[in-house]
Amino acid sequence: MARVIIDPITRIEGHLRIEVEVENGKVKDAYSSGTLFRGFEVFMRGRDPRDAWYITQRACGVCTSVHAIASVKCLDHAFGVEIPENARIIRNLIMGAQYLHDHPVHFYHLHALDWVDVVSALSADPKKTAAFAANHNNSPKDSVNHFKKVKTRLKKFVDSGQLGPFANGYWGHPAYKLPPEANLMAVSHYLDALELQKKSAQLQAIFGGKNPHIQSVIPGGVTVGGILDVDHIASFKYLMQEIMSFIENVYIPDVLAVAPAYLDWGGIGAGHGNYLAWGLFPQDTKHHTKNQTFPDGVILNHDLSKVFDADTAKVAEHVKHSWYDGAEAKHPKDGKTDPKYTGLNDFKGIDLDKNEKYSWLKSPRYEDQVMEVGPLARVLVAYVRGNKDVQNLVNSTLKTLGAPATALFSTLGRTAARALETVFIGKEMEKWIDELIGNISKGNVDTANPIEIPDSGFGYGTTEAPRGALGHWIEIKNKKIENYQMVVPTTWNGSPRDNAGKRGPFEESLIGTPVADAKRPLEILRTIHSFDPCLACAVHVIDPQTNEIHKFKVA
Template structure:
């Protein structure tokens, strides 16, 4: 008899995500449904505002990728106005965006995803001496010494966590499927992962500081404006540039000595799943491209990550990206209508139809009708996956020398065939590969910025006549966020925003079925997965986490009827109470 499993909410992500799966008698997932159970509002708030202010509000779409929403919004307005930014501004934006990638990827792997591979409780059974030897083995694959590997350190980590266990509470490691047979690492390997989890807490704080050097603060930086950037004094100060570079160099060292070896370790121990393509999903990959390498407008500039589309895992063919082919379908989303619309003409009118009737005390999604607050984006009427794996796949398919070198080196060092990329393991590995690449490129941009300033170029902003360019215009900002393709589209009339739409990575990946009944990326990645224990669906969590869900980004609506949802009184001494 089949079993209907509900996981709500999916934890260790940004936002509220529900996954339902129908599992057969052999514990294989036959059907899967992804639903955002929250709605919120930004796009409607932007209507009627000065377009130069959009970035400061649009970054509030998310509390994680604030800077990349900020930049995409600013670029959309620059595109509408026909403004090209100076070299220093381009480099600083690349540094801020690169810092975000590095921070996001390290936090994702260790603090949001690693515990899907690492059994914390088994780490307490490890022999610290054998753990050192194990760490050396995996670091050697990339020609490195292991990060923070000593008997004393590993023993101290065990003692630290054992205290939580003895007290009957695991704190940040609580409420997990510890002991599940779906875990495959040895006790020593689990201890390595646990140790690096704690080390990464310190590192991510430092990388966040780096983002604030040019952004003014983190999250929600303040230094990007239409036409360039405002952090003039930080650009002119070689000490600030050197400080940023030093932090990224430490991140690169951690990536080489801990992150990559840990992914080699996990990939090897879960190689059977990777080879079988568990979690592979749609097989259609799309990248908008990111990081401008010259001083042309973003839509004409050469890019570190090239744009393109790869269909059916076919690396021999790549299609050029055409933003006019992007539409959003709402057949199975809680909005009015069903017609596909391009973001310039996007409409966001809520139509919440609720869940099915309860059965055995559980309310199930009405999956034949509408069941999510996320729309279903399509590219040329096809479902797509976006993210680090898509960027690596498109880069290899494009024949990009830089990306191909990093991907092939990783596969060669791990003695892995290319097909393992099309799996949950491969999606996780792509982030680690990209982090190493990103660290090294950011370091180069630091040197490029310092040299350009030293040559006497202090320009950070391009002047424009707002009254002339902002009468009636439209523009888009399209690049990548750490989680995948991110686009902002704006229409301007009489100098004010007439319409605004954002299509974000988790809109592409976390979407429900479309008007043809085709699955979204999360849903497709789960179908066919065998679950060891349906009551402890670790495999579902692991695959969904490999996308790094950000549901807050994917839903941006507001009650436009002016209905009062809640009233809050702020007490300066006692906090906030409803």
């Protein structure tokens, strides 16, 4: 039996560590560890509640606005303030922009190279590539000439002797199945998608004030009432058009072009088959409204005939296998964050008898069930709840790929659901911006209601980050934060075993995954990446990992 440990160690010891046991070419057991202590809950205590949204969005440097939104919803509730209709729409547009940014970036820049062999792209014929592309998408950029240029730049890059960039990948791994032309097309779109990333960040900044870390939401509404003019709304609409053109003509077709080579991944990576969504994009201004574009819901045991209402009261966080004090599973409202680090021996391999605690992530459970959160959960809940647009998108995709509905519960299913919801959200956003214009043209420009901090109180706010269900809980005493808890998506998905010993979603989804070469565990990365994990904060240092660097010393 081989033990594979994937631990992208960075200079601060903060990341995701995955350890698996491989037997007869398949994963037999798996352990997921978050190796970074976040501690936001600890330093929120005693602060002015109005600062909560501003501080908590710093939990992340990428999907920042999601924490701002979850937090202001939590504060709206605690302060007992209802937001104006325009604030609701603008918050939804800000959130939507986050999705138009994160999902394509995830597909192209974090996940594509699990399926696309960069080195193989070098042997592609640009003419055949253009023909392949023409068969699959409507990208205006994709010409023979363009692919020739991309290939030349790529080749120059490799030929310059700097094999470094490519040496780090698992290029040539037998699990790569695409023809060279598909690989070149995908690498080319990978580079084009950087342009999209820039535009969707700009899109969010129009009403968010800036990106990353928006500035314009406050308990009671938003602060951008002063810029609801033709210029800003026209910029928003224009950027939306450009972004949607890429999503519809390139992103979705690329997913459909790559998927046929990997249909076996429609049967790998399922996990427990329990899905949870808090729901997203409220359509009225009531606290915790059920009227959301993505409805809330719980699906159990892969059973698409039933969906249950999601109830935040049913969440409890287990810490038996996490580096925190305490034994009892607690609701986030009563949650404690008392670190108790016991180490991971020498990281040679987890033995639950010796390493009872092995992660900084707690294990949130829903009525003691392990829950997967994320695009697949949202899409499945909307599908079962009867959203026609989502049903059509899912059904037509399954039909195009010739895949059964059960293929949704898989690594491929997660990746497809992410793409489908991106196009769905974009189309909804186009309606919302028109709704906003309608309000303004009727003279309704209210964007915020006054607030008063209560002496004591309690509130919670739920939403969905691109990678899954997100909740913030606050308790206020003497107008200060007494307790603040965040239950974030990667805590649900990346959680360690719970008090009953049940594996977390990452862990369970890896069971049975084929591993062709234990030294190059590409297949494991595919499934973990399909969840879009997010754990650490940024570190940026040049680590040349070579002694060659010494010749460049100047002082």
